[in-house]
Amino acid sequence: KAGVTQTPRYLIKTRGQQVTLSCSPISGHRSVSWYQQTPGQGLQFLFEYFSETQRNKGNFPGRFSGRQFSNSRSEMNVSTLELGDSALYLCASSLRGGTNTGELFFGEGSRLTVL
Amino acid sequence: GESVGLHLPTLSVQEGDNSIINCAYSNSASDYFIWYKQESGKGPQFIIDIRSNMDKRQGQRVTVLLNKTVKHLSLQIAATQPGDSAVYFCASNYPGTASKLTFGTGTRLQVTL
Numbered sequence: 120k121a122g123v124t125q126t127p128r129y130l131i132k133t134r135g136q137q138v139t140l141s142c143s144p145i146s147g148h149r150s151v152s153w154y155q156q157t158p159g160q161g162l163q164f165l166f167e168y169f170s171e172t173q174r175n176k177g178n179f180p181g182r183f184s185g186r187q188f189s190n191s192r193s194e195m196n197v198s199t200l201e202l203g204d205s206a207l208y209l210c211a212s213s214l215r216g217g218t219n220t221g222e223l224f225f226g227e228g229s230r231l232t233v234l
Numbered sequence: 235g236e237s238v239g240l241h242l243p244t245l246s247v248q249e250g251d252n253s254i255i256n257c258a259y260s261n262s263a264s265d266y267f268i269w270y271k272q273e274s275g276k277g278p279q280f281i282i283d284i285r286s287n288m289d290k291r292q293g294q295r296v297t298v299l300l301n302k303t304v305k306h307l308s309l310q311i312a313a314t315q316p317g318d319s320a321v322y323f324c325a326s327n328y329p330g331t332a333s334k335l336t337f338g339t340g341t342r343l344q345v346t347l
Contacts, residue, residue, distance in 0.1 A: 123277070150333060152333040152334075154335075154337075161323075161337055161338070161339045161340060162278070162323065162325075162335075162337035163337075164333075164334045164335060164336070167333045167334060174333075175331065175333065175334045177334065209277050209278070211277075211333070213333060222280075223268075223280065223333060223335070224280070225270075225277030225278045225279070226277050227275065227276055227277050228277055
């Protein structure tokens with residue numbers, strides 16, 4: 120059974136640009152969550168999608184957005200990139216994303232560097 | 235708001251010894267706690283979880299202890315092996331937050347031979 124797949128694994132952008140990251144959840148999983156990981160702030164929740172609807176949102180500016188498609192694949196977009204957006208962006212999937220989030224399976228992340 | 239913290243950024247243990255990684259949380263409404271392990275270049279991997287109606291839960295070589303009185307949880311790893319070297323995170327959520335986990339800053343476990 121394939122795990123959570125994130126693309127691209129590495130990318131470099133410059134300030135002001137935008138970026139789109141993709142996540143394919145484990146087959147059958149309907150919930151996809153996104154987290155940002157930085158050395159200074161650690162792992163921070165961005166948002167969660169379930170059945171194409173955003174169900175939860177973290178405390179990030181509106182430059183961070185996401186969506187989920189009917190096949191549960193998800194994308195997140197960051198517009199007007201800032202240096203501080205350099206981070207590892209992790210996607211996690213779960214069957215239904217309920218409170219039993221021990222079933223959260225993470226991908227290996229997309230490492231974004233903003234120059 | 236919720237915050238989750240760790241007592242030590244780095245823990246060094248000898249192979250074969252037991253490891254104890256500690257974590258404190260601030261939100262008394264937190265009712266679900268998870269420990270994750272993250273190896274270099276990989277995403278976090280689920281280790282063990284515990285609900286607030288339990289004090290202790292055991293897995294294979296791991297035990298999680300929850301003390302709700304002082305809002306503290308710990309992860310115990312028995313007979314630590316080199317493959318246990320990684321960063322360990324505690325995380326929590328509270329009712330209604332689904333997959334919105336609050337993570338601690340992480341403890342790096344170094345296993346020496």
